[in-house]
Amino acid sequence: MYVHVPFCVSKCAYCGFYSLPGATGQVSAFLARLGSEVRQRLTPDLAARVGTVFIGGGNPTSLGPADFGTLLQTLTDVLGGSPIGEWTIETNPETWSRDLLPLVRGLPGLRLSLGLQRLRDEEIAWLGRAGTAAQGRQAVEAALEATPNVGIDLILGVPELPSPARDLGTFVAALPVRHVSAYFLSLEEDTPYAAWVEAGRRADPDAAGPEDLFEVAEALAAAGFEHYEISNFARPGSRCRHNLGYWHQQDYLGLGPAAVGTFEMVRRANPGSLAGWLAGEPPATEELTGATRQREFLMLRLRLLQEGLDLEEFTRRFGPPSPALTAALSREVAAGRLIRDGSRYRLSAAGLPLANQVIAGLF
Ligand code: SF4
Structure with a gap:
């Protein structure tokens, strides 16, 4: 089951995900509507089949501890009897704090996935993203207090920047993360980054070659990681079960605005805007x-x-x-x-x- 939380503290310049910066006034309505969607769609039979939960976004922990706690309670109320072996929560360094530890510690198979994207301040800033490398390291340390299953996300293929591989060996030696996702930057329409490329202030990331991926793979192989999917690396036994389900074409439910799911040969996409989803607009469906x-x-x-x-x-x-x-x-x-x-x-x-x-x- 995938749950989409469409809020972020600020919008990264390259971001093409559905996320609303600073929309705190809409959080209560989101939580209420999510509660109805969960109760309506997760019949007891279906709830009994849910094996993994992935809470993504946006940045789910931008809700803050109280509202994030309500979100978890809403899900666990309905999923109480489910055989869940893995909970994954995406989070960003600026919103991960020790206040969240009591909320997440008891979740079975907890994985925390931190969007660091880059390991140096100037590279984070170059991407038009908030936060610092030190915040990233502190967030990983705090996440490791909740679970040993901590992963980080990185962005590759930024023509002006060297590969993050040069810092990665030291990073994973100091902080024992178990998973790394490394995706190439892609140019999304109507983003500030696309406008910068248009204006000649940034190079087109489509021109980047594959070298970053090879360098990251080499650094992580030396640290004992397995390169198990084109963009994903894990220490033995720490692959993401939820994402393996996607790659194995297992059925999954998508809840929340803009969430997509596939169930019994029907792909269902929830309304792509928070307003449409709150208003109860019907999902788009496609018979596969x-x-x-x-x-x-x-x-x-x-x-x-x-x-x-x-x-x-x-x-x-x-x-x-x-x-x-x-x-x-x-x-x-x-x-x-x-x-x-x-x-x-x-x-x-x-x-x-x-x-x-x-x-x-x-x-
Ligand atoms: S944190 Fe992620 S979802 Fe939010 S704006 Fe940045 S890239 Fe987009």
């Missing part, structure tokens, strides 16, 4: 076809670097692969971009930076 699920299978499984794409599983789910698909897979193996191991195909080191091209070539 077998062909769509097949494409998603190919795309998502190749993202999993050790597991890869298993043609036997593909056949069990969708029937025998088409001659075009088997020919495309063989072509990629011959070109050295995929590695074949029995019925499994995995991206090679050479294929990793070309993953989008490799995947597109399979359709």
